[in-house]
Amino acid sequence: MSNQELVVLEGTGGADACCPGLLTAPLDEEQAADLAKVFKALGDPVRLRLLSMIASKAGGEVCVCELTPAFDLSQPTISHHLKLLRQAGLIDCERRGTWVYYRLLPETTDRLAGLLSRPGGTPASDRERAGAGS
Numbered sequence: 630m631s632n633q634e635l636v637v638l639e640g641t642g643g644a645d646a647c648c649p650g651l652l653t654a655p656l657d658e659e660q661a662a663d664l665a666k667v668f669k670a671l672g673d674p675v676r677l678r679l680l681s682m683i684a685s686k687a688g689g690e691v692c693v694c695e696l697t698p699a700f701d702l703s704q705p706t707i708s709h710h711l712k713l714l715r716q717a718g719l720i721d722c723e724r725r726g727t728w729v730y731y732r733l734l735p736e737t738t739d740r741l742a743g744l745l746s747r748p749g750g751t752p753a754s755d756r757e758r759a760g761a762g763s
Contacts, residue, residue, distance in 0.1 A: 667741065670717035675700065676710050683720055683731045690723075690732040 656664065670676060682699065683691050697707050711731060714720045718737045722729050 664744070667717045667719070667737070670713050670719060673710065673713075675702065675707075676714055679707070679710055680714060680719060680733070684733040684738075690730045693729045693731065696731070 697704050718734055720731050721734055722731045
């Protein structure tokens with residue numbers, strides 16, 4: 630894994646503020662580079678599981694003490710994965726005493742969802758309809 634720092638997607642108003650949907654307009658070079666860093670953070674099964682565990686936790690946050698036992702990895706390795714998710718802007722954390730609590734940053738996942746979604750009312754292509762019946 631490279632030591633390349635991940636950049637948080639900037640913007641305040643949903644997917645359109647960050648970048649247009651892929652089916653609306655092509656990404657420019659900077660947008661593609663920024664998004665690639667976020668997708669790189671999501672490109673590891675451990676990080677996907679961590680994100681899922683954090684996102685699905687009742688109450689919206691989870692203690693690192695609850696995350697670590699779910700993996701056959703050392704605590705420093707789990708902390709490294711959590712750090713990459715934080716750098717990508719997917720999660721945030723708060724220290725309370727000796728424990729750190731993590732929570733999802735839905736604005737980032739919402740922007741990703743908006744980017745990957747087909748604009749409302751856009752019909753599926755013939756290929757997509759044919760694949761749906763398989």
